[in-house]
Amino acid sequence: MADISCNFLGIKSPNPYWLASAPPTDKEYNVVRAFEAGWGGVVWKTLGEGDPVVNVNGPRYGAIHGPDRRLLGLNNIELITDRSLEINLEEITRVKKNWPDRALIVSLMVPCEEQSWIDILKRVEETGCDGVELNFGCPHGMSERGMGAAVGQVPEYVEMVTRWCKTHSDLPVIVKLTPNISDVRQSARAAHRGGADAVSLINTINSIVSVDLDAMAPNPTVDGKGTHGGYCGPAVKPIALSMVSEIARDSETQGLPISGIGGVTTWRDAAEFMVLGSGSVQVCTAAMTYGFKIIEELNAGLSNWMDEKGYKTLDDFVGQAVPNVTDWQYLNLNYIAKAKIDQDACIKCGRCHIACEDTSHQAITATVDGARMFEVIDEECVGCNLCVSVCPIENCITMEQMTEGTDPRTDKPIDPSYANWTTHPNNPSAVKAAE
Amino acid sequence: MTTNAGSRPDIQSNRLAEEDYSKNFGDIHPPLNTHEALVEADRCYFCYDAPCMVACPTSIDIPMFIRQISADNPKGSAKTIFEENILGGMCARVCPTETLCEQACVREEAEGKPVKIGLLQRYATDHLLEAGDKVFERAALTGKRIAVVGAGPAGLSCAHRLAMHGHDVVIYDAHEKAGGLNEYGIAAYKSVNDFAQREVDFLLSIGGITIQNGSRLGEEISLADLRQNFDAVFLGMGLAGVNSLRAEGEDLEGVVDAVSYISDLRQSADLSKLSVGRKVAVIGGGMTAVDAAVQSKLLGADEVTILYRRGQEQMNASEYEQELAQTKGVSIRHWVKPNKLIGEDGKVVAIECEHTETKDGSLVGTGETFTLEADMVFKAIGQNFVAAPLNGSAEAIELESGRIRVDEDRRTSLGDVWAGGDCIAGGEDLTVAAVEDGKVAAEAINQVLSA
Numbered sequence: 051m052a053d054i055s056c057n058f059l060g061i062k063s064p065n066p067y068w069l070a071s072a073p074p075t076d077k078e079y080n081v082v083r084a085f086e087a088g089w090g091g092v093v094w095k096t097l098g099e100g101d102p103v104v105n106v107n108g109p110r111y112g113a114i115h116g117p118d119r120r121l122l123g124l125n126n127i128e129l130i131t132d133r134s135l136e137i138n139l140e141e142i143t144r145v146k147k148n149w150p151d152r153a154l155i156v157s158l159m160v161p162c163e164e165q166s167w168i169d170i171l172k173r174v175e176e177t178g179c180d181g182v183e184l185n186f187g188c189p190h191g192m193s194e195r196g197m198g199a200a201v202g203q204v205p206e207y208v209e210m211v212t213r214w215c216k217t218h219s220d221l222p223v224i225v226k227l228t229p230n231i232s233d234v235r236q237s238a239r240a241a242h243r244g245g246a247d248a249v250s251l252i253n254t255i256n257s258i259v260s261v262d263l264d265a266m267a268p269n270p271t272v273d274g275k276g277t278h279g280g281y282c283g284p285a286v287k288p289i290a291l292s293m294v295s296e297i298a299r300d301s302e303t304q305g306l307p308i309s310g311i312g313g314v315t316t317w318r319d320a321a322e323f324m325v326l327g328s329g330s331v332q333v334c335t336a337a338m339t340y341g342f343k344i345i346e347e348l349n350a351g352l353s354n355w356m357d358e359k360g361y362k363t364l365d366d367f368v369g370q371a372v373p374n375v376t377d378w379q380y381l382n383l384n385y386i387a388k389a390k391i392d393q394d395a396c397i398k399c400g401r402c403h404i405a406c407e408d409t410s411h412q413a414i415t416a417t418v419d420g421a422r423m424f425e426v427i428d429e430e431c432v433g434c435n436l437c438v439s440v441c442p443i444e445n446c447i448t449m450e451q452m453t454e455g456t457d458p459r460t461d462k463p464i465d466p467s468y469a470n471w472t473t474h475p476n477n478p479s480a481v482k483a484a485e
Numbered sequence: 486m487t488t489n490a491g492s493r494p495d496i497q498s499n500r501l502a503e504e505d506y507s508k509n510f511g512d513i514h515p516p517l518n519t520h521e522a523l524v525e526a527d528r529c530y531f532c533y534d535a536p537c538m539v540a541c542p543t544s545i546d547i548p549m550f551i552r553q554i555s556a557d558n559p560k561g562s563a564k565t566i567f568e569e570n571i572l573g574g575m576c577a578r579v580c581p582t583e584t585l586c587e588q589a590c591v592r593e594e595a596e597g598k599p600v601k602i603g604l605l606q607r608y609a610t611d612h613l614l615e616a617g618d619k620v621f622e623r624a625a626l627t628g629k630r631i632a633v634v635g636a637g638p639a640g641l642s643c644a645h646r647l648a649m650h651g652h653d654v655v656i657y658d659a660h661e662k663a664g665g666l667n668e669y670g671i672a673a674y675k676s677v678n679d680f681a682q683r684e685v686d687f688l689l690s691i692g693g694i695t696i697q698n699g700s701r702l703g704e705e706i707s708l709a710d711l712r713q714n715f716d717a718v719f720l721g722m723g724l725a726g727v728n729s730l731r732a733e734g735e736d737l738e739g740v741v742d743a744v745s746y747i748s749d750l751r752q753s754a755d756l757s758k759l760s761v762g763r764k765v766a767v768i769g770g771g772m773t774a775v776d777a778a779v780q781s782k783l784l785g786a787d788e789v790t791i792l793y794r795r796g797q798e799q800m801n802a803s804e805y806e807q808e809l810a811q812t813k814g815v816s817i818r819h820w821v822k823p824n825k826l827i828g829e830d831g832k833v834v835a836i837e838c839e840h841t842e843t844k845d846g847s848l849v850g851t852g853e854t855f856t857l858e859a860d861m862v863f864k865a866i867g868q869n870f871v872a873a874p875l876n877g878s879a880e881a882i883e884l885e886s887g888r889i890r891v892d893e894d895r896r897t898s899l900g901d902v903w904a905g906g907d908c909i910a911g912g913e914d915l916t917v918a919a920v921e922d923g924k925v926a927a928e929a930i931n932q933v934l935s936a
């Protein structure tokens with residue numbers, strides 16, 4: 051059986067699943083329940099300095115639902131821990147002592163003053179925790195006070211604070227990045243320059259999850275007003291995967307350990323983050339939706355997949371997909387694929403036809419010899435995959451590569467060689483290079 | 486089942502405890518609540534040129550009304566339904582969806598579980614009827630007047646569409662209440678809480694439609710007079726005749742016409758006062774046979790048997806209806822015909838039956854007989870069109886296979902007379918088909934009158 055134990059920055063945990071810094075990790079009570087359920091580690095909910103922050107007493111969450119109210123996206127306006135620093139530190143100390151085999155990272159957010167960081171790091175070190183995560187990501191509330199995303203959005207601040215932490219503490223430092231920037235690599239590079247041991251991403255995305263059309267105010271609405279909050283859950287996974295991959299393949303940050311975060315709900319989501327370079331993954335919304343028991347599926351699914359693929363340890367596959375993430379300009383323009391509809395599987399809903407007919411390439415029939423039938427017209431099909439995406443039946447439509455003959459759309463013979471945009475005659479830059 | 490004829494007939498009322506009546510005759514398909522409707526609506530694939538829509542005789546835009554439910558717009562959804570089928574509320578209850586839209590649903594092909602279109606249609610239409618919103622406005626008044634004979638689904642549908650186009654309509658109906666078979670002919674558990682009348686009220690709320698109850702064609706009114714006094718006439722009077730068994734003993738006490746029994750049941754204010762036999766036999770294989778059989782059982786009959794002269798596939802009652810009968814405890818015997826009703830003291834006590842088979846394409850008895858005890862026998866072998874009231878007053882209207890001949894526009898051989906519903910030839914004898922007839926005829930009448 052596969053070994054799913056995790057060693058991230060020397061921090062060991064029985065599995066790669068940590069609960070992200072969030073409400074599930076705000077108290078000893080919750081964290082102990084998580085460890086009893088089998089979670090590999092937690093990032094304790096963000097600690098601050100001075101008097102605890104105050105949260106709103108109305109709704110803190112808004113949601114996007116799919117069919118049958120399946121939670122697809124969650125947004126929150128909660129702040130960092132609103133409990134006293136002393137109680138948190140005391141509980142962290144006790145939990146780490148009682149659960150030595152689990153990863154316990156402490157999330158921190160204090161003002162951008164060196165002394166503030168020196169003070170809190172000193173107190174956190176005394177808990178015996180395994181490391182700290184710098185919360186440079188919170189998009190709401192704290193950012194208005196010059197912390198959270200307000201720091202994460204300025205690479206110079208990211209580098210400066212990271213360097214303070216590395217200077218004043220021996221603890222491993224993980225820098226948590228905000229997605230609310232135009233190029234996540236800038237923040238990652240800054241963290242790297244500051245000496246970060248790892249980055250974790252993504253924090254939540256700035257969002258208004260919905261608008262109450264009766265109250266004329268954003269949800270969640272507190273006494274008639276709403277504010278932007280942090281978006282998370284399955285809906286943000288694609289954004290997170292892309293950002294993780296950008297950092298994993300960037301020449302400056304290549305090899306920098308990554309803790310992947312963003313909509314991990316099943317083992318497969320976790321595996322996807324890991325093959326794109328995440329050494330561990332953090333989970334929050336799925337636990338907040340279903341409770342801690344989901345760790346059993348996360349563990350069993352990953353282990354089963356590793357056994358099927360012959361991976362013995364996490365290292366065998368972490369980062370394996372990174373080399374296959376490339377820039378558009380390097381995609382093979384000689385690769386030709388055509389959609390193919392399995393007529394036995396087809397239930398004749400016609401969605402492929404109308405999607406192609408109305409919005410794409412007019413490459414799928416509605417009738418053949420007068421009868422309702424959906425067939426791909428190879429002469430028109432550009433292989434875009436829209437039909438596959440909208441078909442309600444799995445594997446009914448597949449994209450089949452053409453390896454020989456002539457592409458009936460272009461009447462050009464299939465070229466088995468690789469050719470990309472950088473050398474394409476229509477590329478003005480390519481022409482220039484040839485000159 | 487086969488016993489000596491001669492045990493005492495036992496037809497009586499009040500067979501059940503009071504609460505069992507309301508339980509047995511409650512809504513057969515409880516309506517979906519909002520969450521259930523949203524979950525079910527999400528199952529719809531919004532198909533292109535949707536097969537369900539093609540299968541619907543009134544061409545309701547089913548994917549659109551379901552999408553409107555999904556999008557939290559049940560009122561708009563109901564409007565989408567009513568635009569094509571103003572009796573969409575009743576059709577949601579009585580349509581054999583399993584042979585129409587739901588059979589065509591691609592999820593039926595995919596997984597054998599079609600989207601519950603009928604229940605979703607009911608959800609939307611109930612919503613609008615309960616809200617009481619007015620969704621249809623009349624066009625500018627034309628001053629044209631149309632007479633409609635029969636306030637059943639065909640006549641009501643025709644009248645509503647004509648009123649929408651700005652015409653004034655007078656509906657003549659022989660009964661005390663409007664609704665036709667919706668009011669008098671459908672099993673009680675399919676239309677609870679006086680739904681047929683509520684739907685009529687909703688339909689009439691558009692204005693411009695007057696109903697004259699107690700007006701029977703050939704008696705209080707004549708076709709010649711209507712043609713003279715109105716700009717056009719629509720005939721939707723249904724089928725007045727009941728097919729006879731042509732078997733000895735048909736006039737014995739206890740031999741009942743199923744259609745009038747169902748009508749009595751629907752109009753009964755107190756079901757416990759309705760008499761039913763202990764051993765009931767129903768002769769026939771259509772919806773009426775099933776409705777009579779199931780309701781006899783629900784009224785407390787011990788044994789109910791449907792006797793049908795052909796096989797299961799030939800039954801007009803849908804497979805779903807047959808299953809419903811069986812799950813309610815009705816036995817269905819195929820390939821059996823009644824030869825003779827056996828009586829004692831003028832009351833029916835048993836039926837002498839003969840097995841049947843098809844030979845050289847025609848149905849014949851095998852000569853093998855048996856006796857089935859029965860103290861109540863329902864005749865449910867179909868109805869026929871009674872043409873006499875049409876004629877005598879003017880030139881004759883052409884018939885085809887015993888019913889009124891119409892063209893594609895539902896126009897009869899008389900240029901100013903249209904017809905629809907069960908009284909026309911080639912129909913399907915379905916509520917939804919009658920609604921479509923009325924709608925098509927109304928559009929044709931409007932076109933002619935606007936020319």
